[in-house]
Amino acid sequence: TIKIWDLTKAGSLLCTLSNHQKAVTCMCMTHDKRAPRLLAGSLDQSVKVYDLSRFAVTHTMRFSSPVMSIGISGDVEYPTLAVGMLDGHTAIRKRSPTSIEEKGGGLLTKLPPPRAGSKR
Template sequence: TAGDRMIKIWDLTKAGSLLGTLSNHQKAVTCLCMTKDKRAPRLLAGSLDQSVKVYDLSRFAVTHTMRFSSPVMSLGISHDVEHPTLAVGMLDGHTAIRKRSPTSIEEKGGGLLTKLPPPRAGSKRYFKRGMDYKPRARDVVVKGKRRKKLRPYDVFIRKFQYNNALDAAMKEAHPVIVISVIDELMQRNGLKIALSGRTDKDLLPVLAFVVKHIANPHYTRPLLQTANLILDLYGSVCRQSSMIDDLVMKLKVAVKNELTMLDHMQKIVANVRLLGANGLDSVPA
């Protein structure tokens, strides 16, 4: 019988005398079940502590503990003595089904069957167990989703290596990726760190990207901040590299062209508004 955290074993052939008390659960025991093996009977107990414990009734000791994701409310075991199947009903509405695997691995060697002991935890055979198993026709195969591998720039950002993250994004040669990394560095206040301490060869691809895409309205805001940081950090040494100096001049021309275009657009908008206002004034009441 079970009550609260206690399990009591009674002998009904001796006027119901108490044989032993088991108190290994941390919360209330909700269900009990006996295995069908008469040679070595085992008692299974489910509890609200999200575990199922297996007891050896000859020693009144716990031989195995199975953990689950929710409090255990019910359990049942199949009649297969060799490889029994355990079904566990949990509080969250899910049912867990576990099947006991063979306790030994049989391999053919010298014409005889040699039984190997269970693999030691942490060994190579332990991590490779079940890899050679082939599902039967009645088995339900559930394919797990593999975790997506992080891109190099994501790995560097997680390691706070902002300089390497920006370089890795530049190697992708995809504007959206580069702008995404720049935005992430701006949010982390790491863009200045990523741009600092660069030689002219390291600075060249970053500056070339800024010059090429600064006119794109989708990229203008982050690239303007990047350009300002580059000028603040390297403005005093730009003359020392002809390649950097040429790119800075191209950046100046690109920004000047954008400002000129913006001035023309503002004039066009003003003229359109003026024409609209004059049109409204000429409409008779």
């Protein structure tokens, strides 16, 4: 569950988002001031994208393991998303005009977990 609070109005609760099936482990915001989005990763192996003007899910991305961390680039038009998963893998997705049709939903690469003692 995610709770959105308005800190400018005495900390009033604006919305409760209960779209994930398991605990939310991480969140980040896009850099697009015209259409701000909240991305939330969860133990349910998904990242959900919320439109903050409507508090509604616009996209759901599924992964092979519970999501532990997410980060997004500053590119407003074609952002890159990095997702760290519980199994140690990292998935990199980039939004582009052809990524959904040609690359299976925009998955660019899935990096294996680092080996013990290795430096990345």
